[in-house]
Amino acid sequence: MAGALIQTTDLVKEYLVGEQTVSALRGVSVSIRENEFVAVMGPSGSGKSTFMNLIGCLDSPTRGEYVLAGERISSLSGDALAAIRNKRIGFVFQQFNLLPRTTALDNVELPLLYGGVPAAERHERAKRRLIEVGLAERMDHNPAQLSGGQQQRVAIARALINDPVLILADEPTGALDSRTSLEVMALLQKLNRDGMTVVIVTHEQDIATFAQRNIHFLDGRVVEDHPVRNVSDAEALLHQARTPETVT
Amino acid sequence: MDLLATLRIALRALKVNKLRSILTMLGIIIGVGAVITMIAVGGGAQARVEEQIKSLGSNLMIVIPGSTTSGGVRLGGSSAQTLTEDDAWAITREVHEVQVSAPSNRGSGQLIAGNNNWSTVVQGVTPEFLEVREWPIVSGRGFEPQEVSGAGKVALVGQTIVRELFGGADPVDQQIRIRKVPFTVIGVLDKKGQSMMGQDQDDVVLVPLTTARNRLFGNPQGKLRRVGVISVKVRDGQNMKDAEGKIRDLLRQRHKLQPGADDDFSIRNLAEILQAQEASSKVLTLLLAAVASVSLLVGGIGIMNIMLVSVTERTREIGLRMAVGARAGDILKQFLVEAVTLSLIGGLLGITLGLAGSLAIGQFAGWRTSLSPESIVLAVGFAAAIGIFFGFYPARKASRLSPIEALRYE
Ligand SMILES: Nc1ncnc2c1ncn2[C@@H]1O[C@H](COP(=O)(O)OP(=O)(O)O)[C@@H](O)[C@H]1O
Numbered sequence: 001m002a003g004a005l006i007q008t009t010d011l012v013k014e015y016l017v018g019e020q021t022v023s024a025l026r027g028v029s030v031s032i033r034e035n036e037f038v039a040v041m042g043p044s045g046s047g048k049s050t051f052m053n054l055i056g057c058l059d060s061p062t063r064g065e066y067v068l069a070g071e072r073i074s075s076l077s078g079d080a081l082a083a084i085r086n087k088r089i090g091f092v093f094q095q096f097n098l099l100p101r102t103t104a105l106d107n108v109e110l111p112l113l114y115g116g117v118p119a120a121e122r123h124e125r126a127k128r129r130l131i132e133v134g135l136a137e138r139m140d141h142n143p144a145q146l147s148g149g150q151q152q153r154v155a156i157a158r159a160l161i162n163d164p165v166l167i168l169a170d171e172p173t174g175a176l177d178s179r180t181s182l183e184v185m186a187l188l189q190k191l192n193r194d195g196m197t198v199v200i201v202t203h204e205q206d207i208a209t210f211a212q213r214n215i216h217f218l219d220g221r222v223v224e225d226h227p228v229r230n231v232s233d234a235e236a237l238l239h240q241a242r243t244p245e246t247v248t
Numbered sequence: 249m250d251l252l253a254t255l256r257i258a259l260r261a262l263k264v265n266k267l268r269s270i271l272t273m274l275g276i277i278i279g280v281g282a283v284i285t286m287i288a289v290g291g292g293a294q295a296r297v298e299e300q301i302k303s304l305g306s307n308l309m310i311v312i313p314g315s316t317t318s319g320g321v322r323l324g325g326s327s328a329q330t331l332t333e334d335d336a337w338a339i340t341r342e343v344h345e346v347q348v349s350a351p352s353n354r355g356s357g358q359l360i361a362g363n364n365n366w367s368t369v370v371q372g373v374t375p376e377f378l379e380v381r382e383w384p385i386v387s388g389r390g391f392e393p394q395e396v397s398g399a400g401k402v403a404l405v406g407q408t409i410v411r412e413l414f415g416g417a418d419p420v421d422q423q424i425r426i427r428k429v430p431f432t433v434i435g436v437l438d439k440k441g442q443s444m445m446g447q448d449q450d451d452v453v454l455v456p457l458t459t460a461r462n463r464l465f466g467n468p469q470g471k472l473r474r475v476g477v478i479s480v481k482v483r484d485g486q487n488m489k490d491a492e493g494k495i496r497d498l499l500r501q502r503h504k505l506q507p508g509a510d511d512d513f514s515i516r517n518l519a520e521i522l523q524a525q526e527a528s529s530k531v532l533t534l535l536l537a538a539v540a541s542v543s544l545l546v547g548g549i550g551i552m553n554i555m556l557v558s559v560t561e562r563t564r565e566i567g568l569r570m571a572v573g574a575r576a577g578d579i580l581k582q583f584l585v586e587a588v589t590l591s592l593i594g595g596l597l598g599i600t601l602g603l604a605g606s607l608a609i610g611q612f613a614g615w616r617t618s619l620s621p622e623s624i625v626l627a628v629g630f631a632a633a634i635g636i637f638f639g640f641y642p643a644r645k646a647s648r649l650s651p652i653e654a655l656r657y658e
């Protein structure tokens with residue numbers, strides 16, 4: 001399919017656990033266009049995270065093909081994969097995965113460190129991103145001094161720092177309350193409106209409605225793939241919540 | 249990733265576990281300290297021997313009466329006085345390699361100056377003796393020819409005598425009695441220090457050979473003018489062995505020894521003995537350094553141990569760094585820099601310990617130590633090398649993790 005940013009063909013991932021082979025993915029063919037907002041859904045253990053890790057170049061498939069922006073990923077070396085993770089993909093984890101005892105600023109700078117960006121430019125760009133995600137006041141705070149929502153926003157700022165073409169978020173709201181979940185989703189929707197391709201994993205139906213397309217996994221296979229009829233607007237919902245008088 | 253940023257990350261990681269880092273460094277600190285101290289001790293011993301060689305004169309040989317051992321058995325009659333003053337003059341005259349040779353006699357005697365008395369070594373010598381031993385006079389003058397031929401009652405004294413008998417005051421022109429015979433002190437000898445046998449070479453009084461023979465030690469050898477020792481100085485650049493052979497041939501001929509008969513004298517090449525000592529003190533230095541290096545090695549193993557623990561503890565961090573674009577090489581570098589930082593800081597502290605250690609040994613044990621900049625450079629280089637060597641395996645282990653496995657690590 002022309003114009004596809006992500007194109008997987010019969011992706012298979014098997015894990016060897018002791019003497020047993022566990023099939024996490026049993027042939028997944030998915031195509032995602034640029035500037036799509038996709039929510040991957042399915043019960044626990046259905047292979048969602050495995051799929052995300054593969055398209056995020058964090059892991060390689062047992063079999064099958066993966067083409068990202070026209071590049072065959074399966075044939076690339078470890079260093080080339082590292083460069084892709086660094087420059088083209090921003091990954092947001094459920095558990096935030098920030099470096100402990102390290103300021104928000106240093107955490108956001110991390111990808112630039114490995115991209116060979118000089119120190120002054122690193123600070124400058126990281127500051128701008130933190131201001132964008134609304135953490136101008138928290139740059140010198142350690143993760144331990146930040147709330148869950150703030151930590152996740154630091155993680156998103158870090159994912160955005162290198163202007164990637166693709167944001168991948170594995171259950172980004174899984175560890176957040178509904179209010180901060182809305183904030184994070186509003187941020188992701190804004191990024192998507194500005195042209196970013198976003199793929200998230202979620203098992204919550206209401207979170208999935210913020211995406212334009214839902215892909216359902218079951219037992220390592222795609223069982224459903226449909227567009228979302230009425231895409232919710234997280235920003236509007238947030239606004240409502242802030243001014244409860246207008247709701248009633 | 250640039251080295252400065254890597255170094256900052258390493259320092260931060262080391263600061264997180266301060267006590268652990270310090271304990272790990274302790275191995276390197278002690279190791280480097282021990283290496284530096286031991287090399288200083290060995291170097292001190294070496295320097296002492298070297299100084300002795302210098303004080304002895306580098307081209308000195310001595311000839312003494314009696315044969316040395318033959319097949320391990322000292323032959324009878326060896327104590328016979330077989331060397332004469334003329335043997336000494338003949339050596340100077342006929343052996344081309346010899347610059348000068350000096351006959352001397354040696355005895356002991358009681359010295360009295362004023363109310364003080366002192367037992368010392370009395371040597372009867374000729375002016376050549378001072379030339380052979382490269383022994384300058386620091387105050388007063390040497391023997392005049394007529395004092396030597398006329399058995400003058402004049403004496404040169406060593407530094408120990410000046411201290412013990414004259415309380416450090418200049419003794420020139422003072423009267424002393426040697427074996428109850430009155431002498432005038434005409435000069436003071438320069439300080440020579442200890443001989444290689446540990447004797448105080450400055451505890452000596454020199455008188456003309458004729459005076460010693462005629463006035464102090466009686467005249468048992470009559471007209472033959474026998475002497476106890478002939479000291480020989482070989483010309484610079486001449487082969488000591490050649491000179492030794494020629495002296496042997498000359499003396500055998502002069503003593504009319506039949507071919508096959510044992511020598512009735514023996515020749516000692518003192519410089520050679522000292523050089524052997526020097527070589528053995530070098531071996532000692534090496535041995536001490538090697539033993540000390542073992543503790544450095546143990547320190548290195550400590551670093552490896554802690555780095556392995558650190559890699560395991562920080563598996564998730566490694567996974568995260570890889571997820572945001574760190575290459576395997578970046579991770580390898582990070583842990584390697586951390587290990588080298590650990591060992592280098594340890595090395596620098598170890599230098600301080602080594603300096604303090606060698607000072608303390610010099611102070612309290614009274615051993616001479618000699619610090620060499622090379623040993624410091626060597627020890628620190630060694631410490632860095634140990635950091636790289638023992639840090640490499642843990643660092644490589646970290647760099648080979650797969651990002652997703654590392655991230656999932658509990
Ligand atoms: N590293 C692994 N080793 C063994 N089995 C794994 C591993 N990762 C995932 N699996 C298995 O693969 C299946 C899919 O896992 P995952 O993709 O994490 O599911 P989801 O994210 O949808 O909950 C599960 O059965 C899980 O147990």
Ligand SMILES: [Mg+2]
Binds near residue numbers: 048049050
């Ligand atoms: Mg999952």
